[in-house]
Amino acid sequence: MKSAYFILAFCLLALASPLAYASDPSSLQDFCVAIDDHKDGVFVNGKFCKDPKLAKAEDFYYSGLNIPRNTSNPVGSTVTPVNVAQIPGLNTLGISLVRIDYGPNGGLNPPHTHPRATEILVVVEGTLYVGFVTSNTDNRLITKVLYPGDVFVFPIGLIHFQFNVGKTKAVAFAGLSSQNPGVITIANAVFGPNPSINPDILVKAFQLDKNVVKKLQSKFWWANN
Numbered sequence: 001m002k003s004a005y006f007i008l009a010f011c012l013l014a015l016a017s018p019l020a021y022a023s024d025p026s027s028l029q030d031f032c033v034a035i036d037d038h039k040d041g042v043f044v045n046g047k048f049c050k051d052p053k054l055a056k057a058e059d060f061y062y063s064g065l066n067i068p069r070n071t072s073n074p075v076g077s078t079v080t081p082v083n084v085a086q087i088p089g090l091n092t093l094g095i096s097l098v099r100i101d102y103g104p105n106g107g108l109n110p111p112h113t114h115p116r117a118t119e120i121l122v123v124v125e126g127t128l129y130v131g132f133v134t135s136n137t138d139n140r141l142i143t144k145v146l147y148p149g150d151v152f153v154f155p156i157g158l159i160h161f162q163f164n165v166g167k168t169k170a171v172a173f174a175g176l177s178s179q180n181p182g183v184i185t186i187a188n189a190v191f192g193p194n195p196s197i198n199p200d201i202l203v204k205a206f207q208l209d210k211n212v213v214k215k216l217q218s219k220f221w222w223a224n225n
């Protein structure tokens with residue numbers, strides 16, 4: 001009797017297994033609250049499609065990524081995104097691009113994650129110290145100093161940074177495996193959200209004195225993207 005149940009269970013699993021390989025498509029935005037009536041819908045992403053016959057070159061085009069950006073800001077870097085917001089033709093294609101300018105002597109793209117994309121970065125000018133941290137299995141820091149022509153990968157979701165360790169400005173370009181990668185800058189998200197996180201939570205989580213937490217929370221956290 002027991003073995004009959006086992007065989008039945010095995011057959012059911014075998015039948016179900018092709019379905020087990022299917023999964024939901026990756027999210028194209030931070031969240032999408034379901035509604036029954038699309039009158040009140042807002043399509044942040046996952047947009048309606050234009051009639052393909054009406055598509056034109058401009059739908060797949062962006063210009064100006066050759067222009068150096070101003071890095072005179074608190075972190076000394078500026079990210080110029082080229083994603084579905086700039087190129088509507090990227091919709092549903094799972095890819096995008098950024099240019100990153102770093103000011104001389106310490107321009108920093110501060111620790112951040114992309115919730116929806118792996119990033120592959122190429123340095124075209126300057127010297128960058130880059131790194132990412134693995135997840136809580138061992139929280140290992142993996143770093144490299146990059147020179148022009150060097151390429152580095154930041155796996156999806158992991159906290160990473162790039163720091164200009166040269167005396168001149170630096171420039172990099174990066175491809176990202178999402179039409180809308182998203183950015184979570186760690187300091188901004190932890191110490192600068194609106195409304196603020198209860199300081200007691202940050203005191204315990206970061207092992208800080210409350211006055212230090214309050215000071216950090218009172219700062220202006222610049223977003224470089």
Ligand SMILES: *[C@@H]1O[C@H](CO)[C@@H](O)[C@H](O)[C@H]1NC(C)=O
Nearest residue numbers: 068069070071072073074078
């Ligand atoms: C860069 O930005 C700073 C701060 O906003 C501004 O003072 C400066 O004039 C800008 N530089 C250029 C070249 O636009």
